[in-house]
Amino acid sequence: MKTYSSKIDWWLIILILIVFGYPFIDGVLSNQYSLSLTMFAILLLIFWMFSKIKYVIDGAILKVWWIKIDIHSIKRIYKTNNPLSSPALSLDRIAIVYNKYDEVLISPKLKKEFVDELLKINPSIIVEI
Template identity: 50%
Template sequence: MRFYSKKGIITGFLLWGAVAFLIGSFLFLPGGPEGKGEIIAAVLVCGLTSSFIIWCWFGTYYEINGNQLKVVGGPFRWKIDIMTIKSIRKTRNPLSSPALSLNRLEVLYGKWSTMLISPKNEEQFCEALRKINSKIEINL
C-alpha cells in the first residue's frame, strides 16, 4: 500500500522558490557566465540542483510491503521493519527529512532511530501499520 507525502505551503514555497532562484539567476542576472566553460558549468549546477529538488517533490512516498515500511524521498530510500516501530506522534520538527509538509509524523523505531514523514492520510497510514504491529503507540 502506497501513501504519498502531504505537500505543505511553506515547504512548497521554499523548494519551488529555490528552483525559481536557480533558473532566474542563470537567465536574468547581469554579468552572467561568459564563455562556453562557464555556461556549461552554470547549466549543470542549476539544472542538476533543480532536477534534484523536483525529483524530491514528485518522488516522495511511503510504502508498506509485508512487514516493511519503505520510505522514498527522491533518490533516497530507507527500509524500516514495522515490527521495530515503537511509537508514532505528531510533530512540526523542521529538520530535513523525507516529508514535504511541516505537519509531520515522528516514527520512533529500533533502539534510538527516528524518521520524520508526512503521509497525506495520517490516520489510514497509522492504522495500516497497526494492523501489522498492534504494539505501536500512536499519538495523533
C-alpha cells in the first residue's frame, strides 16, 4: 500500500487564514468570544480535513477519500487546472478518467511517482501530462 499526500497551494492557506482568521482576531479584540471560538473551530476543521486528503494505492485499488477506483478501469490521466470542487488542495491537478464517464480531479505532491505507480499496475493508461 502506497500513500500520496495532496500538494497544497500557498495562496489557499493564506486565503483561508484571512477569511476565518480576521473574524477570529476581531472577536477576541471586541470580546465576542463565541465568534472567536466558532472561527477557531472552523479553522481546525478545515485543516483537519486538509490532513485527510490522501491518495492511497492499495493493490489494484486507488482510494481517493471515500471513492474506490479499480486501477484497471482507468482509461486516461491528463493535466488540468480545473477549479471544480475536488479532493485536491492545489490547482496543479491531474484528472483521472475511469469506467465509462467517471472522472476525479486530484493533486498528488509527487505527481510523476504517483502516475508511474498507476502505470505499473495498468500500463494501458493513456497519460497526457
